[in-house]
Amino acid sequence: MKNKDELKMNNQEDFDLSHESDFDDETLNRLKELGQLNDGYNSGIQTISIIGEIEGHIEAGSPKKSTKYEHIIPMIIDVEEKDEIKGVLLILNTMGGDVEAGLAISELISGMSKPCVTLVLGGSHSIGVPLAVSGSYSFIVPTATMMIHPIRTTGLVIGVLQSFLYFQKMQERITEFVVEHSNVDKELFNKIMLNTDELVNDMGSVLVGEQAVEIGLIDAVGSLSDARNKLFELIKEYEHEKCKSKEDKNSTKKSKGSSKNNKKEDNGGK
Structure with a gap:
């Protein structure tokens, strides 16, 4: 038995x-x-989670948790193409990873027409910073951290002279993206990034929860429910603007049709 x-x-x-x-x-x-x-589809919200290391052109080591950018990109495109999906909730708990892959995902999210709310849980470090600010509105939980530092090659600050100009240009692209999509001052962001008093043998700073909000990097401290509520609010605004735009378009068409008919009448119906 x-x-x-x-x-x-x-x-x-x-x-x-x-x-x-x-x-x-x-x-x-x-x-x-x-x-x-x-x-x-049930709630109209597409949840996308970016967990662990962001994997780009090179596969991450097997012991590491990773998120593959070739999986995330089609999901974001789906959001734009499917009417059932009204908005995106982006959950972040990432150590960073491939710089170009992270920046590519950030650009794709920021370019969506539909609203996106980001929520930082645990941490969103390095190239995770642009991801955190890429949405329409950003939240961070009180205990989450964000590490801001210059681009690295093998975990330390740039050390190869021949690569310096390339990394400098890449760093500038990241900084410009973060400044453009948040309320942080560029000079302050660079100062925090190049800080030598906090990290051992390295440059950078670690911001905890409220600190990220205080400098204007993140919009608000909040929880999952706060993020969902904000997203529903933004979806409502988006749908309202969409309907208004459609009405204006129809009104313009009617106006053009009416003036065309009047013109025909003035020409004797020819």
């Missing part, structure tokens, strides 16, 4: 197999890679 643990295990296996057959190969792969389906 089977004991309770064996029965429980068999039931769990049956449950897993029966549910697995409900998904196609593409959906199963997406579930395995992302840990969730992220269809976002």
Whole structure:
């Protein structure tokens, strides 16, 4: 006779197999890679999480948790293409990672027509900073941290003279993006980034929760519920503007049609 643990295990296996057959190969792969389906259709919100190291052109080491940018980019494009999705909730707990991949995702998010609210949990370090400010509105939980430092090659400040100009230009692009998409002053941001009094044998600063808000980097300290409420508010505004734009467009069409008819009448119906 089977004991309770064996029965429980068999039931769990049956449950897993029966549910697995409900998904196609593409959906199963997406579930395995992302840990969730992220269809976002019931609430109208697409949740995207960026966890661990941001993986770009080179694969991250196997012991590390990573988020692949080739998975995130199609999800963001889906948001723009699907009418069922009204907005994005971007959850961040990242150590940073591939600079170009992180900046590419940030640019894509900032260029969306639909609203996006970002929420920093745990931390959003290095290239995670542009990601945190890329949305329409940003939140950070009280205990989360953000490490701001210059671009590095192998964990330390730039040390290769031949690469200096390239890294300098890349750093300027990141700084400009952060300043443009937040309320932080450029001079203050550079000062915090080049601080030599806080990190051992390195440059940079660590901001905790409220500190990121005080300098204008993040909009507000808040929780998941705060982020969701703000997103629903922005979606409402977006939908209102969308309807208004449609009405104005229809009104313009009617006006053009009316003036065209009047012109015909003036010309004797020709």
